[in-house]
Amino acid sequence: MQRLRTTPRPDWQKIVESQGFLFHSPDEQPYWDEGVYYRFTSAEIDAVEKASYALNDMCLKAVQHVIDNKLFERFTIPPPFVDYVVSSWERDEFTLYGRFDLAFDGRNPPKLLEYNADTPTSLLEAAVIQWHWMKDMLARPGSKIDQFNSIHERLIEAWRSFKSIYDGTLYFSAMADVVEDHMTVAYLRDTAAQAGMETRYIAVEQIGWDRDRRCFVDEFAQQIGCCFKLYPWEWMVREQFAPNLLEGNTRWLEAPWKMILSNKAILAVLWELFPDSPYLLPAAFDPEPVGPSYVRKPILGREGANVTVTVNGRTTLETEGIYGGPYVYQRLYPLPRFDGQYPVIGSWMVNGYACGMGIREDATPVTGNTSRFVPHVFA
């Protein structure tokens, strides 16, 4: 695993914009950075792939454990939604995707930092933008490189599979005016369309509740039969329409049971169940079991907000944000450092397949919403 410098393509901004990537430089700060890239060996990629499958398997077992032992309070799932979550799991409702965030130095087994199982983003960058970048790199003399990336194909394949379950209009929804979210669902919508699904977009704020027909509807009062929402379950079950979720028969993607896996409380459950796994770090609901050096994360925190890093009992780093407890405590695992940057691997699971990865790097050990996305290759 190496971090290498390279020359960005001339007019790279126009190139990536032509591929649908508009948020490459938010607030004039580079988010997409093709001035550097990470180069892996094939064996290192195999290690990431193997870890991702193992983690996926452990996560599914952990969901069953949470349900069997009724640990919903630990996950702050509102009591009215417990049966909603359980029945979703028992019906084996479809899951499209998720992203494991891994600490990996190329030598030791990848370690799970967290699992973005409900609303993962950086998808367009991972599936498309870095792929085109690699193709352009391949055109340079002497390039013999490859990329761990079949995300796009797996998405289309997943939608084809889902079409056999649901063949109505599939809605895609994200917050209005949030470019990253909108473009992510626009991309996902495109993959569904390529799989032959009829699709529509609706802003989250425009989803309506028809009080007479007792169903969710679009702007034209058409019933929403199924909706992919880039909007977290933990918010949905606490907002005004929450009670309607239990009454309406809209099918939501990700499925309600992903409420368990997208919650960082799962880190403590995973460690309790699989303490011998090489891919897990000790984690618990209080700091004592994990030792004097740990990272404290709000179980419903997002984008690295409100994270504290404690080294030998002393807090050395604390990020800002809007999230509070409950918290989960995870043993501190030093991220590898390359040229002063800390990379985190985002390993994508689509329809049960480990099918690609993206890398975010930051000058601090906490990956946040300003951390840069950098491409990768292997050879």
Added chain:
Amino acid sequence: MIVLALMGSAIAMWGYRSCARDSYYYGSTTQPYSGGGHGTGTRYHSYGHTSWWHSGSSSSSYGSGSSHSSGVSRGGFGSSGHAASS
């Protein structure tokens, strides 16, 4: 509105790309990645095969949200005001 205009522009570009993308196969196969390799020659991109944005359906969602039914309430989701990405 500027943001939405930009998004519409990008979507239109996707659509434009799709017109020419039939020559856009990578490698000699369209078989999906089978797990044996990791990329080159096993994937291709095929944006906009169905060109949904040309139908205008994508822009319809940017309307005022006015309802055709008086019994419909809106805004019950999305009150967080935060980006939902993670």
